[in-house]
Amino acid sequence: MKKFNPYLSSSLMVIVLLMVWEFGARAYNKSFILPSPAEIAFTLWELRSVLFLKHLPPTFLVIAIGLAISVIIGAGLAIWMNASKTAEKTFYPIIIASQTIPIIALAPIFVLWFGYTIWSKVAVTVLITFFPITVSAFDGLRSSNKDLKELMLTMGASKKDIFFKLDIPSSLPSFFSGLKVAVTLSVIGAAIGEWLGAQAGLGYFSRRMMTQFDGAGVFAPIVLLSAVGIALFLLITLIEKTLLKWRKAA
């Protein structure tokens, strides 16, 4: 009887929690503070066209641009640090230090710099997501087998051969782990960015509902944000599974 759906236990847990929440909220009966799951679902349905057509696209754009920039900067930095000891010594400490900055506190500065354009939100997203991508790509590149490198040298391999045929494939498992962390963080980054000031977006919408004491209206876009995060995570997992087929399922 071990062949249950692998998500069965977590699904059950979620259902139990939702039920507790539903009954708790009904008993409490102040929906502007604690809306019940049913109310949130209802609001989500009611506002579907506004949420999906007006506010989801700008948020998604922020996430996509932010992640793309992070992957380019992160992979680029990782490759550079792997190729040059000087670059590693220069950038690695700075990258670590950048993570000790409370990004939420820094975010208003981006508004000062970029105004209420999309770029202030993208900047927050990049700042949150480039770290796991850079570090995991760098660790992955560094993990390539030195004996294999020497073997390739004895075959007459060039630096380019070693980079493309050894370093890159060796780095992929680690890179994907970092990317999975980054996509979930990117949703948070976009939401924070939009809270600070925007004309549209799920984070912005959630905040506007807060000022109107519409509890369910606050939660509905958050549910959607979380769904976007899960969808992105699953997408990356799918790409990973196709690309790294050789890895045995543990």
Added chain:
Amino acid sequence: MNNPALEFRSVSFQYLSEKKKVNAPILTDVHFTVNNGEFISIIGPSGAGKSTIFRLVTGLEQPSAGLILLNGKQVKNRLGLVGYMPQQDLLMPWRTILENAMLPLEIKGIKQDQAEEEVLTLLKDFGLEGTENSHPGDLSGGMRQRVSFLRTILSGSNVLLLDEPFSALDAITRLTMQEWLLQQWRNLKKTILFITHDVEEALFLSDRIFVMSENRISIHKVKVPLGRPRSIRDLSHPEVVRLKEDLIDQLRPRVES
């Protein structure tokens, strides 16, 4: 073609440590000649410098003095000229068997379909038919070593260096692989240098044995008094048994002195 396949002329070597400090020499004034088509085993205690000789031949290291000649010519950049098979199979887990074996051809810039054809024929000869789309993780240790050997052959060089290729295999598989290797060597007409810790393995396989001593004084060259083809039973020949005991005595570190 009458040139020796490999020749060391008074080769000396020492590793340079990180801080450019000079370590104790590993090889001093080493001479030897390996003829075309010969099977040579190198035995010696751990740390004697056996693998170091291979690193010198492949060009991963350069001698601090002396000459290394390949097929009668001195070549400074030897990378890509000798086939080297490391102790671990070192197959790339993300590549299929076919892609792994194709690696040296890819590096040489040979066209994809031509390389594929060459590998597929060899896979058949090596009893690895049908594994071309598997990944190394799906194969047994003996099969992986065969793929690794195949990849070494595809380097295209006439000199093959095998560094303890069978030491990780169980006794039975190892015997099968030894017989298989001799058969391949006969068919391919390559020159093989073979490092091993196992005196019996060296006696069974080789024409001559190079014995390296722990004190790194000299390389002792011993001819194996057996014809070909040979079977594992030939090793109980009294002359061979005496030689074996003699070799083991040479390898064992002297406790007295």
